[in-house]
Amino acid sequence: MPTAAPITLHVPSACAPSAPVLLAISGGRDSVALLHLLREAGFTNLILCHLNHGLRGDESDGDAMFVQxxxxxxxxxxEIEAAHVAALAKERKISVETAAREARHAFLLRMAEKHDTWIVFLAHHAEDQAETILANLCRGSGLAGLAGMHAAQRLDSGLHLVRPLLHVRRSEIDAYLKSKRCKFREDSSNTSPKHRRNRLRHEALPLLNDIFARDVVPQVLRLGSLAEQDDDGLQRQAFAFLTAPQHVNEDRSLLVTPELLALHPAVLSRVFALWLREVVELPGIEHDDIEAAMAMLAPKGPAKINLPHDRHLRRKAKRLWVE
Incomplete structure (x- = not known):
């Protein structure tokens, strides 16, 4: 059997191969491939973490046993746990996909605390990234959404998500598994048109390939890379402005200075986002809240707006504060 082209993992230097790290593993082709690639790269202290969502009956149970x-x-x-994702979605009135994502995050957080390691390897690959960017585009996301997933990302919970395969195509993963004769589990729900991501994968991307007579994934990934670069530049400008001593008072109020009013809207929106989320530490701040806050700086802008969790943003005497 011909040998597949070698796959290079993009792993941050902080991830020491001998240190304990979590690997989120479903038993499917991508996470099984990542398991074998990490072992080949010298990672000897992997902790396999599998959450049984209970959505596919015996098939889900079979996945758990395969990982064991x-x-x-x-x-x-x-580490294997079971979650009643469908019941959780119904109880909280959220989608099954959202409920599954939240259940996985909570599970991984518990495992990080249990094993005292905050690095989690995830097996997202290039097509996953392209699908994420297209989905975010259709939701009206800004640059942060168009950047897609990050190869290394620190969550507010303290988890560090590492995606070593984000640059690797699905065809490369398939060729690797075939060359190594690796067994894996097939998830029957991956072909269901009920899930939006499946339709992006099986309908939208092939249609775009046909329309443009080319493989569009590299172009979508290029968009993500450029968006990430531009967003990072704007975020750095906003952070530099906000951390300058003359712009935020000791009581965490924001001064309405000529410098603030002169900021480009792209930087100003990020200043408000950082101030409300990081300085004032308000949860649930969304795009509409930031737009409303920016409108307060207009000559006839409102002096008070509502924010999540019964908070209010007020402006008076060249000062903005939350009460």
């Missing part, structure tokens, strides 16, 4: 067998075969620690 992998852990036993390679003498790795293994």
């Amino acid at each position: 067998r992998l852990a036993k075969k390679y003498e790795l620690k293994c």
